[in-house]
Amino acid sequence: MYGYQLEALILEVFKCRIWKIPVLERIRLLMLIRKIKWLAQNREAARKSRLRKKAYVQQLESSRMKLTQLEQELQRARQQGIFISSSGEQSQSNGGNGAMAFDVEYARWLEEHNKRINELRGAVNSHAGDGELRIIVDGIASHYDDIFRIKGDAAKTDVFHILSGMWKTPAERCFLWLGGFRSSELLKLLINQLEPLTEQQLLAINNLQQSSQQAEDALSQGMEALQQSLAETLAGSLGPTGSSGNVANYMGQMAMAMGKLGTLEGFIRQADNLRQQTLQQMHRILTTRQSARALLAISDYFSPVSDHTKWSFVHVFIDTAVAYHHPLLSKSVGASRHAVAVACLSHCRSMATRVPPLPVSRLSTAAVSGDS
DSSP states (O other), X not given: OHHHHHHHHHHHHHTTOGGGSOHHHHHHHHHHHHHHHHHHHHHHHHHHHHHHHHHHHHHHHHHHHHXXXXXXXXXXXXXXXXXXXXXXXXXXXXXXXXXXXXXXXXXXXXXXXXXXXHHHHHHHHTTOOHHHHHHHHHHHHHHHHHHHHHHHHHHHHOHHHHHHTTTSOHHHHTTOSXXXXXXXXXXXXXXXXXXXXXXXXHHXXXXXXXXXXXXXXXXXXXXXXXXXXXXXXXXXXXXXTSSOOSHHHHHHHHHHHHHHHTHHHHHHHHHHHHHHHHHHHHHHHSOHHHHHHHHHHHHHHHHHHHOGGGGTHHHHHHHHHHHTOOGGGGGGXXXXXXXXXXXXXXXXXXXXXXXXXOOHHHHHHHHHHHHO
């Protein structure tokens, strides 16, 4: 009824007949129009509130299902011997179980990350609005924070598993730095991928890259100093003939070495903090659409490296070199070049396919053929 009255009143006004209405009736008419507008606004607000409530209920239901699934997976993990205490930490004696638990958590995180990236890619390709992109981008940024938290918990249990990158593919381990990516290299990639950038954005990214490079250099120097100190400590624990000598002195030196190994967790934590701060700073510098493009560029940059099957061309190259060697070429190859070729081919094959290196006899032949 209100809608019909409003249409009739608007029609009457547009026909310029409002002058025929008395003053009191005109005032009542204006009040009625305002009331109808107010009711229409209330109906629209109520509709939006119902939509928000429906979305919230759906989100709660989805979270409940995820929580149930997580509890089931946690129960299965406990049945397999992976026990996680209520505080989220594990004792050092369960280091192997901690590594297994981290691998499970990382695989789950990676699966969810790929889903979010695909959702972002679809939104960008469909030219979604800034509001929708902002929600997806903020979700991915928050999801990155989760992996840094997971790595921090795992480093308390088995820091060597995180440092060595055994949870990554062989190809990814070639590019690891303190258990992750280098922030400075990532910023170099983004500068080339996000053009055009404003002068202010370029200046901010360059400053961020320089500070990241300085922090990386400082951490690398600290790691070198720690390795040198650890080597000296272990060497000092041995006697003149290479035996353990005095038992008390040996135990003291080993305790000192274990204490120095404990600082590795600090290096991993600082490196992850640097990576996390770099992503957060980049998120603040760029616009919503630039942040979306940056996240897609990061994903595209790491995807070919994480897929170790794409690196099988190294295996094919080595087998081809072995199959088509020429025995007469061995006379023209120097000993040093031959040794380098053997080491390089052995390393490439072991890193590319996760199989033991070729036998020395085959490697020697492959090195001769590859050097040609």
